[in-house]
Amino acid sequence: MNIYPTMRARMGSWDYYIVKMRMEDLVKEVDFAHEIHDNKTLDKAIQRSLNETRVKQEIVKYLAHSDDRFFNSIVVAALGGNPKFSPVSIDEDPQFNLIGRDEFNNTFGVLSFDGKQHYYALDGQHRLMAIKTLLEQKEEVPDIPEGFRDEEISVIMLVKRENDEIFMRSYRRIFSNLNRYAKATDADTNIIMDEDDAFAILTRRLLIDHEFFWWDGKATESPIVQTSGKNLRSGERYFTSLQTLYNMNIILLTTPERERDRFGSKEHRRFRPSEEELDALYNELSMYWDSLIDAIPALRKDATRMREHSVKKEEESFEKDKEPLTDHLLFWPIGQDLLAKMARTLLNRRLPDLENPNTEQVTECLKVLDGIDWELHSPPWRSLLLVEDPVKEGVWKMRSEDRKQAIEVSQKILRMMLGIDVLGEDGIHDLKTEWHALLLPRPDPKQVEEWWDTVSNSI
Structure with a gap:
C-alpha cells in the first residue's frame, strides 16, 4: 500500500492531489508512458519524445552542481490502485477555530493506493529523466549530491475516473494544453x-x-x-x-x-x-x-x-544645436x-x-575601426544591408530578403577593409562578384564600379 499526506483541489473537470515524494521514491514509482503501454499506435503514443542530450548535458549537471537546485511540481497520472482520499478534520483543533470554513475539512487528508497503481509523467518528463539518470548512476554522470535521495519534490496526481479510453483522451488533452500554453x-x-x-x-x-x-x-x-x-x-x-x-x-x-x-x-x-x-x-x-x-x-x-534611413549622406539634415541626422x-x-x-x-x-x-594595447588594436565609413548610404552598405522599398520609391529599410548572405558578405568586406584578410586579385574579384549579386535594387554598371572603387581605395 502507498499512503501520501495530501491536499485535494479541483480545477475544471479534474480533481487532483498535491503530494510530496522523496527523490528516491519518485524514481521507483513514476514511469514514462512508453514503459507502461505496449501499444505504440498513434492513439496511445501520447508521451513527448525525450531529449536525452539535453537531460544529460544540462539538467543532470544542474541537479548535481547547483546548491540552489529547485524544480516545480511534476504532474503525474495515476492508473489503477483503487485510490481513496480520506479527509482529516481540523474542527477539533482549537487553533483553527477562527477559520470556520467547511471546505478546509475536505482539503487536507490522506491519499492511499493498494499498491497496484502505475504513475506516469504528464508534465515534467525531462525533470523526471534527469532525477532518474542521476540516482541510477548507470552512465557517466556526476556524483549524487549528499542527501539528494531524501530531498523532496512536489507531485500533482491526477487520478483515473473513467474507462481507459476516455481517460486516455482526457490525458492527451491536458498533456497538450500543459505544453501548448507553457511559455x-x-x-x-x-x-x-x-x-x-x-x-x-x-x-x-x-x-x-x-x-x-x-x-x-x-x-x-x-x-x-x-x-x-x-x-x-x-x-x-x-x-x-x-x-x-x-x-x-x-x-x-x-x-x-x-x-x-x-x-x-x-x-x-x-x-x-x-x-x-x-x-x-x-x-x-x-x-x-x-x-x-x-x-x-x-x-x-x-x-x-x-x-534615419531617409537621409542620404549627400543630403545630411542639420538642425541648430543638434547632431546632423544620419x-x-x-x-x-x-x-x-x-x-x-x-x-x-x-x-x-x-x-x-x-x-x-x-x-x-586594446585601443591601439581597435582604432582602425574608426577608419571605416559606417554610413549606411555609403558603399558597400547601400543596397546591400540598406535597401530601397520596391514599391515605395525613396523609402529605405534594413534588408530582410537574403539577409544572412548579405551579412556574411558584409563581414568578408570588413575583414578585407580592416586588413584582417589580405586578398589577391582573384579573391577581390570573387568578393566583388558576391557583393554585386546581392545589391538591391541593382545599380547601373558605372555606379557599381564607382562604389567598388570607393571600397577598394579604403584598404
Whole structure:
C-alpha cells in the first residue's frame, strides 16, 4: 500500500492531489508512458519524445552542481490502485477555530493506493529523466549530491475516473494544453533575472557600473539600453538593446582559448562562476568597451540622430544645436553584431598577449575601426544591408530578403577593409562578384564600379 499526506483541489473537470515524494521514491514509482503501454499506435503514443542530450548535458549537471537546485511540481497520472482520499478534520483543533470554513475539512487528508497503481509523467518528463539518470548512476554522470535521495519534490496526481479510453483522451488533452500554453520566459527577462549565466550578470553590471551604459535606476527605463525587444527604431534614444549588448559581450569575451573550452556555450552559462572570476571578466569586458568607445568617438553621439534611413549622406539634415541626422550602421543591431565580431578578430590577431591585455594595447588594436565609413548610404552598405522599398520609391529599410548572405558578405568586406584578410586579385574579384549579386535594387554598371572603387581605395 502507498499512503501520501495530501491536499485535494479541483480545477475544471479534474480533481487532483498535491503530494510530496522523496527523490528516491519518485524514481521507483513514476514511469514514462512508453514503459507502461505496449501499444505504440498513434492513439496511445501520447508521451513527448525525450531529449536525452539535453537531460544529460544540462539538467543532470544542474541537479548535481547547483546548491540552489529547485524544480516545480511534476504532474503525474495515476492508473489503477483503487485510490481513496480520506479527509482529516481540523474542527477539533482549537487553533483553527477562527477559520470556520467547511471546505478546509475536505482539503487536507490522506491519499492511499493498494499498491497496484502505475504513475506516469504528464508534465515534467525531462525533470523526471534527469532525477532518474542521476540516482541510477548507470552512465557517466556526476556524483549524487549528499542527501539528494531524501530531498523532496512536489507531485500533482491526477487520478483515473473513467474507462481507459476516455481517460486516455482526457490525458492527451491536458498533456497538450500543459505544453501548448507553457511559455518560456523571454530573452530580456532571462538576462535581467539569471543569477548563473555569467554574461547576463556582466551585462547587468555594465548598466550599473560602466560610465557609458550607466543607469541610476530612478527612471523607468535605461536611457542607453532598450530593455524590451531587440529591434531599434528611428528616432529612439537607445544606443543598443539588452539582447544585442548581451550577445556582443559574449563575442568580445570569447578568446580562442576560451572558445576551445566551450566558454559561452549553453552548458557553460548554466553554472555561476566564482565572484573572483566574475570580477576579472567584468574588468576585461569594461576595458574592451572603454577602448571601443575611445576608438570610435561616433558611438557617443546622440542616438536619436543616428538612425534615419531617409537621409542620404549627400543630403545630411542639420538642425541648430543638434547632431546632423544620419544613418549609422553601428547604431543598428546588425552593425553592432558585426562590430563585436570585427573587434574580437582584431584583438585575436594583434594583441601581443591575448590572456593579459591592457587598455592601451586594446585601443591601439581597435582604432582602425574608426577608419571605416559606417554610413549606411555609403558603399558597400547601400543596397546591400540598406535597401530601397520596391514599391515605395525613396523609402529605405534594413534588408530582410537574403539577409544572412548579405551579412556574411558584409563581414568578408570588413575583414578585407580592416586588413584582417589580405586578398589577391582573384579573391577581390570573387568578393566583388558576391557583393554585386546581392545589391538591391541593382545599380547601373558605372555606379557599381564607382562604389567598388570607393571600397577598394579604403584598404
